[in-house]
Amino acid sequence: MQSALERAYRHWDRVAGMEAPEAYVRRILATDHHRRRGRGPVTVSLADYDVPVRDASHAVDDHDAVIRMLNGLPPRMRAVLVLRYYDDMTEAQIAEALGISLGTVKSQAARGLAKLRESMAAQQMTAQQTAAQQTAAQQTAAQQTAAQQTAAQKEAAQQTAAQKEEPTA
Structure with missing residues (x-):
């Protein structure tokens, strides 16, 4: 079915000039369906069609x-x-x-x-x-994280100093 639509698209300038282009495309689809009924699926390599597409989300x-x-x-x-x-x-x-x-x-x-x-x-x-x-919130979060890290480092240094001062038995 897709190949039938592709053929119609390729020749659209001729198809569009017809009296009833929609009816013609429906006829192409019906003919293509009957013609392909006995055959298996057609495989097409997409490598030729795999090209980068511009992102239109901003538009x-x-x-x-x-x-x-x-x-x-x-x-x-x-x-x-x-x-x-x-x-x-x-x-x-x-x-x-x-x-x-x-x-x-x-x-x-x-x-x-x-x-x-x-x-x-x-x-x-x-x-x-x-x-x-958002930038201010990120900066505040970064400052809080840095303060927590500094406090943790000070606490670790105090514990290390306390362990060195304890007499060993």
């Missing part, structure tokens, strides 16, 4: 943060920003789609961007404070 985190900030905006302001920057609509198209004036679109976009900038600044400030608190 996902950034996207998630933007979506959360957008959800904090009033509905019309959010709609204006989403239509402008995610759907790449012009201000005139947005005004027509939302049934508001062009001036309202401009003001909502400006205010929305300002609020997003404020939210981002506050989020960065919070992240910096959290990092500073």
Whole structure:
């Protein structure tokens, strides 16, 4: 089944131009299933496909943060920003789609961007404070560990000195 999807993907520019590309892909899957029914599993070497992939987790985190900030905006302001920057609509198209004036679109976009900038600044400030608190906690823990080690060393030295002073029988 995977090889059938792979073939469809390789020729997608041709498949996408068809009248019903989804139906065509389903047909490929059905034909492939019937053709392979009597055969055993096909083994494919993955060595040719084993290439390093860029870690996209930071981009996902950034996207998630933007979506959360957008959800904090009033509905019309959010709609204006989403239509402008995610759907790449012009201000005139947005005004027509939302049934508001062009001036309202401009003001909502400006205010929305300002609020997003404020939210981002506050989020960065919070992240910096959290990092500073973690660093301070780590330093305090290190100091406590060093103090405990010093106390243990002093106690061990006192015990050694006491043992040397005791008379042996």
